[in-house]
Amino acid sequence: MQDQNIKCHDCGNAVGQNEKRTEYDFGKQTYIKCELCHAKDPVLRNFxxxxxxxxxxxxxxxxxxxxxxxxxxxxxxxxxxxx
Ligand SMILES: [Zn+2]
Incomplete structure (x- = not known):
């Protein structure tokens, strides 16, 4: 149930549990990008x-x-x- 509130770092859209996504781990923080945003820019910026x-x-x-x-x-x- 905790996945319901996961949002894409770039576009802010909710990322469902079954959708493709990329996770970026920085220490305690984890950032998520949806498939579309990752295709546009695979680098996590402004985090x-x-x-x-x-x-x-x-x-x-x-x-x-x-x-x-x-x-x-x-x-x-x-x-x-x-x-
Ligand atoms: Zn996105």
Missing amino acids: QPTEVYSRVVGYIRPVSQWNLGKKSEYADRKEYAVS
């Missing part, structure tokens, strides 16, 4: 949280350590390229 740094009140700090108000403001920020 651990990334520490994002940005500027807040004049300092470059990890966004995960910002307070709720500043995190909310960070979510409203838009990226742009200066031409």
Whole structure:
């Protein structure tokens, strides 16, 4: 029954017990890819949280350590390229 909640790491679709899948073991963590996603890209990418740094009140700090108000403001920020 525990297989019911297994999801593909890339597409997020549920992977049934009888479906073909690829398992990636990293220490305590196991990641699953469905057959389609494995055919597209057999390499597991972006499988651990990334520490994002940005500027807040004049300092470059990890966004995960910002307070709720500043995190909310960070979510409203838009990226742009200066031409
Ligand atoms: Zn998939």
